[in-house]
Amino acid sequence: MNALRVTGGRVLRPDGSVTEADVTIDRDAGRIVEVRDVSADGEAPPDADETLDASGSLVIPGLVNAHTHVAMTLLRGYADDKPLDPWLREDIWPAEAELTPDDVEAGAELGALEMIRSGTTAFADMYFAMDRVADVVDRAGLRARLGHGVVTVGKDAADARADVEESLAVARELDGAADSRIRTAFMPHSLTTVGEEFLREGVAEAREAGVPVHLHANETADEVDPIVDERGERPIAYAEDLGALGPDDFFAHGVHVGGGEIDRLAESGTAVVHCPASNMKLASGMAPVQRLREAGVTVALGTDGAASNNDLDVFDEMRDAAMLGKLAADDASAVPAGAVVEMATAGGADALGLPGGRIEAGAAADLAVVDLDAPHLTPVHDPVSHLAYAARGSDVRHTVCDGDILMRDREVLTLDAAAVQEHAAAAASDLVDRVDSA
Ligand SMILES: N[C@@H](CCSC[C@H]1O[C@@H](n2cnc3c(=O)[nH]cnc32)[C@H](O)[C@@H]1O)C(=O)O
Ligand SMILES: [Zn+2]
Known part of the structure; x- marks a missing residue:
């Protein structure tokens, strides 16, 4: 040995x-x-x-960062102090439209460096150019569950379908890469940014391929209300109807969960990735972490992207989760130290279905x-x-x-820290120049 x-x-x-x-x-x-x-x-x-x-x-x-968009390190500090919807539409999505695969690789490398330096060994990533993210995971020596994020709103049917197909292809092809340190998932962005027919088809195909589903759920009240208005059911019931709840599946945020949703998550074994810093920064709300845990839901921690955090340090997330969990429960004994440590370690590994x-x-x-x-x-x-x-x-x-x-x-030892930082800073500055002149 x-x-x-x-x-x-x-x-x-x-x-x-x-x-x-x-x-x-x-x-x-x-x-x-x-x-x-x-x-x-x-x-x-x-x-x-x-x-x-x-x-x-x-x-x-090793700490587990169970929800991030790792290449968004390039957009760290690019647009702050706005709510989720205008932040995405006015700032983040226009910038992401200019991102090249090389940029994604540079940003992922910076994120990998930051994670290794803060004791994170595994993460879940929803983004695009995922083959480049996989290369970085392989080189850096990390473990990850990766998926291509699908958005269909604002796209014609052909483009929307191609985005779904891309996510399924990534999930099939990258699974088991990097000596099996890479696993994959089908990753529709959310229940409001992906149309029903695409969700339904994609989830069914993911089930056939045996890959989990990961999406943003119940992040803001603005995202829950239209689902309730249009469908007469809450988002987690909708997700269940789509076949998207199960023991291998994990949803980011779960801030605005109520009306039986917590029990549905618990009964189905669907994990929730709590992202306290992102929820505070975007003023999305306070997830009922204590109640989720008491109901038996597996709760993990995620930083979300560096543009809504603004770092990838899971230690910060542990502290924020404990603090915010107490405030949400109006109880200083809620979400104690041992609970957040468990969420950042075993809870993360279990939510992602990764060893460790x-x-x-x-x-x-x-x-x-x-x-x-x-x-x-x-x-x-x-x-x-x-x-x-x-x-x-x-x-x-x-x-x-x-x-x-x-x-x-x-x-x-696995990355040249100075070169990674320099390369990412240069890529970020070129990106902003392109966005400004677009
Ligand atoms: N293929 C898609 C990309 C989706 S990747 C996942 C997306 O989630 C975005 N994102 C980052 N943080 C959050 C959040 O907190 N809530 C919702 N979306 C987020 C991120 O900027 C990225 O655009 C497309 O064509 O646009
Ligand atoms: Zn996110």
Whole structure:
């Protein structure tokens, strides 16, 4: 066995406890083979081929960013301080109309760099030029569930159908890429931006192909009302009617859910990806995270795109989810630290149907090592509290995915950080010039 050992740290276990332990990884298999408490009796395991020092640090499952549009890093700070609909129509969609596949690759590379540097090992991405995003995922060493986002409003039937076909083709062709670190989904943008016949056909074909469905649902009140007005049913009932609810499916946002929708999500096993920063920034509303969890819905965390966040740091998302969840429930004991840590790890992996999210023997070797030796993390009464409320992405020392070291002592090994930043900044500035002259 080609063994990597993460030594000298404290390890966050799946039950939420933290113990001093060494984690041994089979690098070829990309699996954790042993989590050994330092107090354990018995024979010490053989030397590893390589070690990662975790002294003074906390070893956690790699974080999962369960909803983003990763190439939107190029539009970070491009248009702020507007509600969802005008923001998309007046600013974001016109800019995206000028985005080339090269731009998507440059933006995805920047996003991958940012995620590795903040301890994220897996993400779900809805965008276009997904073959380029897949190349980046492969090079960066990350894990992802990828899909081409479909929008049919404002398109003629032929263009709309082609967009649906593209999403299905991407879902079929990229599944299993990057040594199986890439999985896929059919990704209609939302229940209001994709017409009913296209949703119906696309979901049916996705089922035949055995790929999950991912879409934006119940994000704003403006998006729920027309569905209720036109159909006399709420969006989650509509989604159920379309065949889009199931244990492999995961919906972004779920802010305005009511009238039996939470139970429908729970009963069908459909996961919800909570995106608190995006929901606050676009003033979309407060998702009932505590109620969703109490009903048994799998809740994950997502940053959404960098243009509505404005970063891809899942530590921020944990804190925002805890804070906003309390406000939404009008209860300071709602959405506690352990809950948001679970949402960012096991909840994310489960929502996306990807391995990882737990540090235990047999699990995928996806982890992050968080340096606790910092003023803002002193003293350490409770490491889980620190993860939720005080730590930042920049506290991550090492990132490991599928048994490979992606970052060691804050140096990213799979990407040339300076070149990626320079390239993305140049692509973003050219893009804005094109938009201005369009
Ligand atoms: N093929 C589609 C592209 C859809 S990709 C997914 C889209 O979601 C957009 N998006 C980003 N954040 C949000 C959000 O919070 N709600 C809804 N859409 C968003 C993003 O800008 C992108 O246009 C087309 O022809 O336009
Ligand atoms: Zn989104």
